[in-house]
Amino acid sequence: MTTFDDIQDKVPAPSLEKKISSDRVLDVGFWGLTLLLAISAGAVLIWVILQTANSSLPAIQQFGLGFLTTMTWNPVTNIYGVLPQIYGTLVTSFIALLIAIPVGVGVAVFLTEDFVPRYITTPIAFAIELIVAIPSVVLGLWGIFVLIPFLRPFFQFLNNTFGWIPIFGGGAPRGNNLLVVGLVLSLMIVPLIISITRSTFEVLPPSLRAGSLALGATRWETILKVLIPAGLSGIISSVMLALGRAMGETMVAAMMVGNANRIDISILQPGATITGLIASQFGEAGRLQVSALMYAGLVLMVLSLIVNILAELIIRRFQNIE
C-alpha cells in the first residue's frame, strides 16, 4: 500500500534558488524597459523646463518678479510684463470650467444612469469623444466666422440689460472677448470631463445605488448625495486635467481673444492670454522679447503646476473622509 509518506519521499524537494531562464531574462528586461520609459518621460519634462528657464534668464534678470505685476508689453522700449495675460488666462479658464463642469458631470450622469437605452447613449458618447478630434485651429475659425456673429446680439443684450453688473459692463461689447474664448474652451474640455467622469461612475459598485434606493431615496437624491460624492475624486481629476488643457490652449485664444494688452473687469471686452501672447509675437520677436516670451511660458507652466498640486491636495482630502 502506498502511503502519503512514500509519495513524499519520491518527489525531490523543489529548488527555490534563482534560475537563469528565458522567463527571468524577459522579466528583468521588461522591468528595465519600463524603467527607461518612465525616466525618459520625466527627463523630457525636466529638459523642457530647464531649457525654458535658461532661455528666459535674461528677462528674469531684467524684470524679476515685477514681470508678474507689470501691465506693459512694449517691444520698442523693451519693457515687458504679463499681468493682463495672467488675468486673461485665469478668467477664460474659469469661464470654461464654470460651463464645462455642470454640463460634463450632467452628461456623464445621463450616459451612465440608464435614463435612456444603451443604443441611444452609445452614439452620443461616441460623438462627444469625436469633439476632441477637431483641430483647435478649426474651432478658432468656426468661432470667428460662425459663433461670434451668432452671439453678437446676445452680447449686446447682456450689455444692455445687465450692463450695471461690472462683468457685463464696459463700452459696446466686442466680438472678440473673454467670454467667447471661455465658451469655445468649454466646448474643448467638456469631452474630457465627460469621459473621465463617466468611467468613474461606471466603476462605482451597483450596490451603492441599490443601497441608497432601498433606503427610500429617489433617483436624484441617490445621484446627488451618494454617487457624485462617491465619484468626487474622479470628477476632480477630470476637472484638473480640463483646467490644464484650458490654460494651455493656444490657437483658440490667439485667434479669438483680441490680444488686447489690458485688464478689463468686463468679460465682454477683449483681453489677452499667455498662450495667445506667445503665439502671436514669437515670429517677429527681438532678443529680449523672445526671452520675455519664454519667461511668460515659464509663468504658465508654474501656474499649471500650482493648479495640479492643489488638485492633488483636494483629491487626497476627499479620499479619506475623516
Add this chain to the structure above:
Amino acid sequence: MTVNNELINQSQAFSDSTSVIDVEDWNVYYGDFHALKSIFLKVPKNKVTAFIGPSGCGKSTLLRCFNRLNDLIPSFRATGRMTYHGQDLYSSNVDAVQVRRRIGMVFQKPNPFPKSIYDNIAYGVRVNGIKGDMDEIVEQSLRRAALWDEVKDKLKQNGTAISGGQQQRLCIARAIAVQPDVVLMDEPCASLDPISTLKIEELIHQLKENYTIVIVTHNMQQASRVADLTAFFNVRVVDDKRQGYLAEVDRTEIIFQNPKEEATQQYVSGRFG
C-alpha cells in the same frame, strides 16, 4: 393541487398572527424567461421568515419584489398580486420610494456609503424627511444594531474603513434608522466570519420584537436558528430553462424535522443544493 395545500399549511402554521405581506399567484419574468412560477405566501407580522433553496431558485428575486428593487431591471415583469397591509404594492398609484421607506433592505455584501459612519445613518433619515434630533437617531440606531459601543468614538470615520461585520451592522443600523416596518435581508452573513454572523443572528432575534423580518440564506443552520417560518424554494427545468417555485412553507421545526416534500427533506439534510 400542491399550491393550495401549501396555503392551507401556512395558514394553520401562523393563524394567530396577522400577515404583513401577502403574495398571491406571483409570477416573475425577465423578458421571455419565466423566473418564478405562481408563488403563494403570507409573511407574518413580527416573525422571522427565512427563504432557503438552491442557487437560482428565485428567493432573492422574490425578496427584491417586496421593496420593488427589481423595478430597476428593464426586462423585469411580474403578474399576480402582492399586497402590503392590504395595499397592492404594484398598483399604478403606489410610489416605489414610499414602499422602500416602509420595507427596508440589508444586502448580501455590506454596502456602506463612502461617507462617515454618522452620515451613513443620517443620509436615509434626511432623505425621508424624518424630524428629530439627528444625534439621538444615530445613537439609537447604532445601539439597536449592537454597534454603538464599537464606533461611538469614531463616528466621523469613513463607514467603509471598519471591519466587514461592523459594516454589515452599520447597514442594518442604516436600514432601521428610517423606522421601517419590514426588514428584508438578502444573505446578510454570506461574506462574514462566524463571530460576526453570530452577532447578526442575535441582532435578528432582538429586531423581531419591532420589525417583521424576511431573510434569504444559504446556511441551513442559520435558518433553523433564526427563523419562525421557513419557505423552501426549489428549481425545476421547464423548456430547458430553470424556473423557481415555492416547494414548501411551514414552521421552521416542521421544515427541518418533518417536511412533507421529499425535495425539502433532501435539501435540509444536505443531500442536494
